[in-house]
Amino acid sequence: MTLRAHILGAAAGGGLPQWNCGCENCNLARKGKIPSQTQSSLAVSANGTDWAILNASPDIRQQLAQTTCLHPVGLRTLPLRSVLVTNGDIDHVAGLLTLREMQPFSLFATGAIHDVLSQNTIFDALNPSVVDRQTIATGQSFDLAPGLSATLFPVPGKVPLYLEGDDVKTDLIGDQTVGVQLIAGDSNAYYIPGCAVLNDDLRSRMDGADAVFFDGTLWRDDEMVRAKLGKKTGKRMGHLSMSGPDGSLAAFANLKIGRKIFVHMNNTNPVLRPTSAEKAEAEAAGWTIGQDGMEITL
Numbered sequence: 001m002t003l004r005a006h007i008l009g010a011a012a013g014g015g016l017p018q019w020n021c022g023c024e025n026c027n028l029a030r031k032g033k034i035p036s037q038t039q040s041s042l043a044v045s046a047n048g049t050d051w052a053i054l055n056a057s058p059d060i061r062q063q064l065a066q067t068t069c070l071h072p073v074g075l076r077t078l079p080l081r082s083v084l085v086t087n088g089d090i091d092h093v094a095g096l097l098t099l100r101e102m103q104p105f106s107l108f109a110t111g112a113i114h115d116v117l118s119q120n121t122i123f124d125a126l127n128p129s130v131v132d133r134q135t136i137a138t139g140q141s142f143d144l145a146p147g148l149s150a151t152l153f154p155v156p157g158k159v160p161l162y163l164e165g166d167d168v169k170t171d172l173i174g175d176q177t178v179g180v181q182l183i184a185g186d187s188n189a190y191y192i193p194g195c196a197v198l199n200d201d202l203r204s205r206m207d208g209a210d211a212v213f214f215d216g217t218l219w220r221d222d223e224m225v226r227a228k229l230g231k232k233t234g235k236r237m238g239h240l241s242m243s244g245p246d247g248s249l250a251a252f253a254n255l256k257i258g259r260k261i262f263v264h265m266n267n268t269n270p271v272l273r274p275t276s277a278e279k280a281e282a283e284a285a286g287w288t289i290g291q292d293g294m295e296i297t298l
């Protein structure tokens with residue numbers, strides 16, 4: 001058994017280009033000058049035949065069409081065994097609505113995330129007689145697919161945007177935002193597409209891993225403000241940035257990790273331009289900038 005991870009979507013919510021955005025990157029992507037990227041999702045397998053999808057993005061229909069290993073192998077027989085969602089954000093759950101049509105799979109999430117789904121009755125389109133919703137506590141190991149086990153752990157984050165009240169705590173530690181440890185045979189990887197703060201607990205957890213797929217939302221915290229696209233900083237959105245003294249490049253610098261791969265990049269992030277200085281800086285620090293269709297075998 002060896003872990004195979006296939007990036008279905010490397011972008012954050014909105015994708016690249018985002019429908020309403022006229023920023024430099026979105027315009028370049030529309031012109032075909034830089035690669036477009038779909039929204040946040042990772043497919044994983046231990047045997048290459050049974051797959052789990054981590055986060056169901058609004059682009060899942062296109063992602064499945066483009067990914068041969070997930071195509072039907074019979075009339076209504078799929079390699080897809082399960083879907084796991086790491087928070088209730090729209091970019092991670094809206095794709096569940098595409099997965100209706102009486103197709104059996106297991107849907108894994110924490111209790112808090114399942115509560116969000118069950119309070120939104122549109123998700124009842126996933127018929128409970130075929131889609132088995134399993135509540136997973138943090139720290140509890142379970143099987144995502146044959147030979148592929150997973151454990152969820154809390155990651156500092158916030159409630160989904162559509163559930164925010166007046167007073168928003170952006171680095172809550174609980175089960176509304178989780179990371180996933182993946183184990184297949186001797187391979188050990190982490191998937192953390194959203195992280196507000198990289199604390200010592202997370203750093204020591206990940207140290208020594210074969211691979212980490214990590215929140216690459218923004219290059220700098222005030223990137224969207226500087227681009228005049230909005231008022232929100234990365235911190236306000238519950239995302240740690242790549243650069244700067246508190247950024248992920250610095251925070252990972254002393255960890256021993258086999259492969260470090262950024263996922264969940266916002267469309268403003270300069271690392272999405274193949275020739276940018278920021279991409280070169282991230283690569284010099286040992287990072288790979290995830291791309292749609294990229295496959296990593298451990």
Ligand code: MLT
Pocket residue numbers: 012013014089090091092161194237238
């Ligand atoms: C995020 O990652 O911050 C969210 O996906 C934002 C959103 O809901 O659009």
Ligand code: MN
Pocket residue numbers: 012013040089091092194264
């Ligand atoms: Mn997101």
Ligand code: ZN
Pocket residue numbers: 018021022023024025026027267268
């Ligand atoms: Zn844009």
